[in-house]
Amino acid sequence: MDSKHPFPPKIFLPTTRAEMDARGWDVCDVILISGDAYIDSPFIGVAVVGRLLEAMGYRVGIIGQPSLDSDADVGRLGEPRLWWGVSGGSVDSMVSNYTATKKFRNSDDYTSGGKNTARPDRAVLVYCNLIRRYFKATVPIVIGGIEASLRRVTHYDYWSNKLRKPILFDAKADILIYGMGETAIREVTQALERGGEWRDVRGICYIAKEPKEGYIELPSHAQCLADKERYIDLFQYFYDHNDPISAKGLCEEVDGRFLIQNPPCDYLSEPEMDAVSALPFTRELHPYHATQGKVRCLETIKFSIMSHQGCWGECNFCAIGVHQGRTIRTRSEESIVSEAELFTQYKDFKGIISDVGGPTANMYGYECAKKLKAGTCDHQRCVDDTHLCKSMKVNHHRAIEMLRRVRAVKGVKKAFVASGVRYDLITADKAHGYMYLKELVKHHISGQMKVAPEHTAPHVLHLMNKPGKQTLIDFKKLYDQLNREEGKKQFLTYYLIAAHPGCTDRDMHELKRFTSEELGMNPEQAQVFTPTPGT
Amino acid sequence: MYYTELDPQTRQKIFVEKDTVRKEKQKAIVVAKEEIRHGFDS
Numbered sequence: 001m002d003s004k005h006p007f008p009p010k011i012f013l014p015t016t017r018a019e020m021d022a023r024g025w026d027v028c029d030v031i032l033i034s035g036d037a038y039i040d041s042p043f044i045g046v047a048v049v050g051r052l053l054e055a056m057g058y059r060v061g062i063i064g065q066p067s068l069d070s071d072a073d074v075g076r077l078g079e080p081r082l083w084w085g086v087s088g089g090s091v092d093s094m095v096s097n098y099t100a101t102k103k104f105r106n107s108d109d110y111t112s113g114g115k116n117t118a119r120p121d122r123a124v125l126v127y128c129n130l131i132r133r134y135f136k137a138t139v140p141i142v143i144g145g146i147e148a149s150l151r152r153v154t155h156y157d158y159w160s161n162k163l164r165k166p167i168l169f170d171a172k173a174d175i176l177i178y179g180m181g182e183t184a185i186r187e188v189t190q191a192l193e194r195g196g197e198w199r200d201v202r203g204i205c206y207i208a209k210e211p212k213e214g215y216i217e218l219p220s221h222a223q224c225l226a227d228k229e230r231y232i233d234l235f236q237y238f239y240d241h242n243d244p245i246s247a248k249g250l251c252e253e254v255d256g257r258f259l260i261q262n263p264p265c266d267y268l269s270e271p272e273m274d275a276v277s278a279l280p281f282t283r284e285l286h287p288y289h290a291t292q293g294k295v296r297c298l299e300t301i302k303f304s305i306m307s308h309q310g311c312w313g314e315c316n317f318c319a320i321g322v323h324q325g326r327t328i329r330t331r332s333e334e335s336i337v338s339e340a341e342l343f344t345q346y347k348d349f350k351g352i353i354s355d356v357g358g359p360t361a362n363m364y365g366y367e368c369a370k371k372l373k374a375g376t377c378d379h380q381r382c383v384d385d386t387h388l389c390k391s392m393k394v395n396h397h398r399a400i401e402m403l404r405r406v407r408a409v410k411g412v413k414k415a416f417v418a419s420g421v422r423y424d425l426i427t428a429d430k431a432h433g434y435m436y437l438k439e440l441v442k443h444h445i446s447g448q449m450k451v452a453p454e455h456t457a458p459h460v461l462h463l464m465n466k467p468g469k470q471t472l473i474d475f476k477k478l479y480d481q482l483n484r485e486e487g488k489k490q491f492l493t494y495y496l497i498a499a500h501p502g503c504t505d506r507d508m509h510e511l512k513r514f515t516s517e518e519l520g521m522n523p524e525q526a527q528v529f530t531p532t533p534g535t
Numbered sequence: 536m537y538y539t540e541l542d543p544q545t546r547q548k549i550f551v552e553k554d555t556v557r558k559e560k561q562k563a564i565v566v567a568k569e570e571i572r573h574g575f576d577s
């Protein structure tokens with residue numbers, strides 16, 4: 001932990017002029033604007049960007065959910081010296097504002113008070129316009145976060161039911177940083193500081209008059225509009241060229257100009273992941289917002305630990321693999337344990353860690369050697385509905401040891417694993433899968449474990465890229481056996497999806513039959529499928 | 536897939552439920568309360 005900061009950290013990045021004054025700043029180097037309230041947590045992208053830049057010595061201000069009818073909020077920190085950053089927030093603003101059946105959502109976990117009153121639709125576009133309205137000829141606007149990242153090429157927008165242009169053609173922004181982007185943020189900032197060229201930085205998109213030599217030319221936006229198969233081609237290139245080791249640059253023609261997508265920026269190494277996690281997040285909502293009430297997301301993320309990033313499960317309805325990448329980047333056990341120790345310093349920590357996990361909890365601590373050397377394969381998937389690639393040596397050993405160390409921390413009573421667990425990987429790991437599940441059953445769940453079969457109809461599972469129902473049956477037997485051995489009465493609950501492409505009423509009746517006859521339960525919840533950008 | 540109504544691998548046409556009411560109906564089928572006949576423990 002940085003010795004400049006109190007322990008546990010208490011100082012936010014400025015969101016008011018008074019805080020800038022207190023630090024003796026006349027100007028910020030970078031101002032970040034977000035569709036979320038300012039929540040200073042390692043789970044919140046804008047907070048991570050702010051803390052990263054702060055660690056590099058830059059002066060960063062953050063404005064959460066600015067009002068749109070005046071410059072009172074967007075102008076309250078003045079104009080930045082280097083760049084504006086704009087993010088729609090932790091969730092795409094359209095996903096956040098509307099349900100799968102397009103009803104307005106009344107609640108918002110990232111807004112103080114919990115009511116959905118502060119996040120505009122298409123927040124990235126709206127905030128860029130807001131900046132341009134009050135700051136003419138200003139410094140570059142850089143967009144990032146999940147909304148910008150997953151809308152960076154031509155994409156299907158469910159809410160307007162049409163293909164939309166790459167977001168840079170609609171947003172009045174200069175640079176788009178995609179994916180997790182830590183390295184790109186550093187390099188873009190350094191380039192702007194030098195007054196030098198930023199167009200070579202990996203992990204960014206921008207608009208140019210000409211295509212870039214050596215880059216793959218995607219089907220144009222007009223071709224995608226005219227022919228659905230060309231849109232599938234575009235998506236395939238976009239999906240395949242997403243790995244820092246193997247991806248090529250891409251360009252796409254839109255109305256006579258070109259979107260240029262440089263290859264992805266490098267992933268963080270384990271020491272770099274540890275360093276980001278050790279940045280001095282307060283893990284609180286900034287008091288500026290607190291007058292309107294709490295943010296609900298902190299109930300789960302405040303005392304949670306992100307053990308790794310990335311996911312190679314490639315469920316077709318999920319954009320995590322596209323956004324975070326398909327290679328697992330693991331934090332060291334020491335870093336995870338020291339975060340658990342940090343929790344014990346907080347007055348409101350009751351000994352409960354809400355989650356130790358990542359996109360898929362049991363991908364911690366191992367990867368395919370070939371992928372680490374040559375990048376993801378574009379001709380096959382690490383796992384699909386029928387097989388697990390032989391090169392992926394699933395191994396829960398490190399996860400078991402890491403969890404043992406976390407729960408041994410003095411002051412920790414329970415460390416939950418609430419992130420999704422892939423049960424097919426447990427049954428595939430003959431050496432350690434049984435022990436991993438045993439440890440989960442004994443120490444890391446309480447009353448129930450959530451798993452995500454999503455469906456049982458083979459053709460739907462195939463379109464989802466999810467494992468077949470036999471793996472679920474095998475897993476359930478093991479889970480029930482372990483609970484019996486441990487003398488526990490714990491249940492399984494299931495994430496299920498209705499109305500996924502390929503799914504008919506008949507398939508839902510079969511799913512119902514399976515849950516009641518073979519799983520012996522009545523599902524209380526199922527999600528109606530939402531086609532989100534990037535899936 | 537949702538937009539194209541094509542399997543991206545085979546490029547064959549697939550059924551996609553696009554009607555909001557019928558989507559809700561699909562959900563209602565699986566969450567309907569029913570007497571449980573038999574099953575494993577959990």
Ligand code: SF4
Pocket residue numbers: 368369370371375376377380381382383389390391392
């Ligand atoms: S070799 Fe197999 S496990 Fe490794 S990246 Fe390729 S598909 Fe994935």
